[in-house]
Amino acid sequence: MNRAFVEAVRTFKSEPFRSVDLVERLGYAAGYARNVLSQASRQGLLIAESGKGRREKKFRVNPDVVREVVLRGGKEKGELLEALGLRSKYLGEYVALRGFRVVDHDLDLYSLSERVFSNAEMQGEIVVTNVGTPKRIITVEL
């Protein structure tokens, strides 16, 4: 997950954007912006939306990326959650995410999971994770 993609998430979240938006809002050179969009689309990080013409082509961040990154964990997860604005809102909590959307959050992992996974249909779509170090962290063999 490259820096430009994280910045696109931070700036546009789930909103559509064009190459020119990367130029105007993120200060990228036009050629670089086109390369970013092309590369991120090939990697499946962005979804291209068909417009009226090539100049109108819009992109959205692929919501499936959120799930994939959360399940991979590590530094990328922290960067993505921060870019989504979750660190400022839910620091120390557990969140349940469906794409970009926070469907629920709680200080207690088990209370959260009882609520969000009670609906069997949602079980394959939701991921749970911590934002920063949990205030009620799970301890093992301590």
Added chain:
Amino acid sequence: MGSRLDVGRCWRFNDDEQPAYPTINVTLSSRGRKVLITPKVDTGFNGSLAIGSGDVRRLRLTPAGTVLIRTATGSNEVPVYLVKVSQPELAIAYTTLAIGTERSLVGRKLLQNRTWLLDCREGRLCIVTRAG
């Protein structure tokens, strides 16, 4: 006069390491697959269940997220799995999040609301019931 304490169902310690450690039996199931496991009882674990990688494979579980946990050696990020845990003697049958670890463990959350006898001399962990 106080009530009498009776020793109920007991589980033998596992002596595959020394000193031997307490265990209980639980049944895990997910999407039609079921395994009976004998996890170590870990009173330093404040969650309900940790599931070892072998049991994850046997149940073909897929992660439902990742969480940061604290262990004796530091902090680790681990996968979490949705699994049904049942233990008839403890009147337990519910779906919970199990954290993915090297070996399967039962934590305090699963043991709470019961009185227990940790009988190291006889090598057994028993449910204690109040009578009278």
